[in-house]
Amino acid sequence: MFSEDLRQELLQPINDESFCGYYIKGDKAAFRQLRNAFNLAQTSLRKLSQNPDGNELDVLQEENAENWSALANELLQVFRKSSRDIELIGWFLASQLFMDSTVASFTKSLEWFAELLDTNWGVLNPVLPIEKLKGDSIEEHTAEQAKAKAKAFFQLLGDSEExxxxxxxxxxxxxxxxxxxxxxxxAERRGEIGLIKQNAAQLLGAERTTVQRKLNNLQRAIVEIDRMSLVCDKHCQSAGVLSPNFNFVKTLLGKFDKAIQYLTGLKPAMENAVNTESSTETELKNEVSKDELSSEKLTTETQAIQQEQQIMMTQSQNMSQTAAMNSINRNVALHQLREISDYFRQSEPHSPVSFLIEKAIRWGGMSLPDLLKEMLEEPEGGLLNKIFNTAGLDQSDQVLLPEISNQSSGVKAASKVANVAATIGSKPVEASVSDVPRADTQINQNPKNGSPAKSTALSW
Incomplete structure (x- = not known):
């Protein structure tokens, strides 16, 4: 597990001469040893992803976990004593997803990586030795170093999600x-997502706390990815080179986060999602004295506001109760529509009925101006796009519905439309993992507003 103590340790200089150590690719023997460990981990992952026989599954899972753990331990020693390198940190991030399914270790590792980028961009490896630089001026050297760093991100970020x-x-x-x-x-592609959701509902009672922590960790991870993207953009743009594209990784984590929210109805606790950094703490301390100076004025104003609020609450008590009842009734109705939609999605995947119901649910959550705007807008494209828009086929994602608090308000929960008793067995990934590109592969990431390139990587 990548702990806070370890993060703090790895934010200290490796030695007095260099904060992030030396250019490890210049030491072919040391880098070859690490690449062999990484290739071994990739091989075990490839075996596991090829739908092995049930008798082999446990052995392959254990072998895969051991190989990624061994790689992580080797990399940690390098980060402590030899070199902190962007490509190696990418390998380490992948290993943390196998070692900790709560995503906490992965998120803490991202925080460390983002801090290194933000505060030590110039010395974070790869830092090319002077003899490898082709330019004559300082500006040309800066551009070459920035390009080398951007290139080192390619394996981690890819040129598509897959x-x-x-x-x-x-x-x-x-x-x-x-x-x-x-x-x-x-299951989503087969139109059987209702079965998965039913299984998740049975597990939620025992795993609510674990799932909530995972959601919070994912939100923090996405925040750190945004932070890294901004840092890279700043330095690469100033050097006049193409910045690495973090969108594919961010989209992948966003889909994972959205899937958890859909299955469980839980949402990330945003107040816990972002770590409080030391700089923020310093700013808050500086503001304390200002707050104390105006405390008397604030107290007087607060008392007046509280009196006004008490009067308003007394006058509108009945209206509040009515509004609460209407909200609960409405939420129950929307959840009933979702169940009906799931039923038609499973039983009649060829029919537009489920898409039309989902369109009604989506419209039910829109404000009147947004609803009118969408209804009055002409769909782009020809007749086919118009048909898709009318039938609701242009929106494949289901919107998240608000949770139903409880049934004490007198609103009875509707019965299930379909009572499906099938269970989903554990199934390994059935596709194959492509060979990982070599570290010296030419950068070929799409622009941030471009479409993903074709890939031979693990696909659906």
Missing amino acids: SCLLYAPVLMLPLIGDISFYQYQS
Whole structure:
């Protein structure tokens, strides 16, 4: 597990001469040893992803976990004593997803990586030795170093969701219980998501706390990815080179997060999602004195506001109760529509009925101006796009519905439309993992607003 103590340790200089150590690719023997460990971990992952026989599954899972753990331990020693390198940190991030399914260790590792980028961009490896630089001016050297760093991100970020290094590890992560993200997406494509959701509902009571922590960790991870993207953009743009594209990794984690929310109805606790950094604490301390100076004025104003609020609450008590009842009734009705939609999605996947119901649910959550705007807008494209828009086929994702608090308000929960008793068995990833590109592969990431390139990586 990547702990806070370890994060603090790895934010200290490796030695007095260099904060992030030396350019490890210049030491071919040391780098070859690490690459061999990484290739071994990738090989075990490839075996596990090829739908092995049930008798082999446990052995292959154990072998895969051991190989990624061994790689992580080797990398930690390098980070402590030799070199902190972008490509090696990418390997380490992938290993953390196999070692901790709560995503806490992965998120803490991302925080460390983002801090290194933000505060030590110039010395974070790869830092090319002077003899490898081709330019003559300082500006040209700066551009070459920035390009080398951007290039080092390619293996981690890929040029599509399926080609990024985190794709297979995220697919194998459990959403809740033993329900993996791969099983969720497979069921979604077969129109059987209702079965997965039914299993998740049975597990939620015992795993609510674990799932909530996972959601919070995912939100923090996405925040750190945004932070890294901004840092890279700043330095690469100033050097006049193309910045690495973090969108595919961010989208992948966002889909994983959305799947958990859909299955469980839980939402991330945003107040716990972002770590309080030391700089923020300093700013808050500086503001304390200002707050104390105006405390008397605030107290007087607060008392007046409280009196006004008490009067308003007394006058509108009946209206509040009525509004609460209407809200509960409405939420129950929307959940009933979702169950009906799931039924038609399973029993009649060829029919537009489920899409039309989902369109009604989505419209039910829109404000009047947004609803009118969507209804009055002409769909782009020809007749086919118009048909898709009318039937609701242009929106394949289901919107998240608000939770129903409890039934004490007198609103009875509706009975299930379909009582499906089938269970989803544990199934390994059935596709194959592509060979990982070499570290010196030319950068070929799409622009951030471009479409993903084709890939031979693990796909549906």
